[in-house]
Amino acid sequence: MANAPDVAVIVPILNEEKTIAPLLESFEKMTLFPKEIILVDGGSTDRTVEVVARYLEGKKFPYDVQVMVLSHALPGRGRNEGIRKTNCPLIACTDAGGTVDPCWLEDLVTPLKTDPPCEMVIGNCRPRSESFFERCTFYVTIESPRRKHFIFLGGASIAFRRSLWEKVKGYPEHLYPCEDKAFLARVKRRGIPVVLSDRAVVYWKSRSTLGAFFKQYFLYGRGDGEGSFVRWRYFLRALFYGVLLIFLFGGKDRMAASLLIGYLGFLSLRGWVALKDLRVFLYLPVLFLVKDISQLLGYLVGSFRRGHEAD
Secondary structure (H helix, E strand, O other), X not given: OEEEEEEEEEEEEOOOOOOHHHHHHHHHOOOEEEEEEEEEEOOOOOOHHHHHHHHHOOOOOOOEEEEEEOOOOOHHHHHHHHHHHOOOOEEEEOOOOEEEOOXXXXXXXXXXXXXXXXXXXXXXXXXXXXXHHHHXXXXXXXXXXXXXXXXXXXXXXXXXXXXXHHHOOOOOOOOOOOHHXXXXXXXXXXOOOOEEEEEEEEEEOOOOOHHHXXXXXXXXXXXXXXXXXXXXXXXXXXXXXXXXXXXXXXXXXXXXXXXXXXHHHHHHHHHHHXXXXXXXXXXXXXXXXXXXXXXXXXXXXXXXXXXXXXX
């Protein structure tokens, strides 16, 4: 196993007593070890910090492990505080709740050391699913073709130069979720090129219930509303469902049903091409409908909060 004395791994954590140990175990299996791993707890109310302390007790690692405990800190602040604590010039970030592939760090930071070196690398995410429902929620969240740009992985699988982080003034600390999207938007506005590394994989367990899936996308929509992201997409989505309601209240039930079935059917057919299982036609229409509604509601709430803060 090789060591990278110029790399620090930053992980914000919050109420992860059931998921933090597998992540720490996966770090031990990496083909490239960082100089240090900094876990930043944002104010857990469960036994997360205790579980971490117990895991570290009596163990010797080829890297330093530090735990910072903050009060009421969102992930953006957690990452920023962890980066401020290290003096490493190269930073890698992931989130609690998943595990990293053994080659994750090596594949993620290698492009940062090429000649000429790049400034940022974004990795990939693959499912750690226990049911077909979870496989479908993962597809909707990450594998959907329009999401292949990896913009959503600004927290789960990313590496960058500390100088870049300083240049864009770090992650926004008031925004959650979508703070990673805002961070990458800052990078994009400066025209900084980003390298994509499909092999730098984080394994993620997706939502296992419809209620959890609804909450996930409500929060995504709220974050987009607060950050004023992709307004045109929400406008088109609201327009589509507005037309459906007009048809319904206008007595054109068949036309409304045809539009909705065509829309959800197209999305489900695209999912079948990826997942190769006929059950997608049972799960995906419901998931995409729930996703649209929860995001629209969240976006309204986020936009209201943004306007209220502006006042």
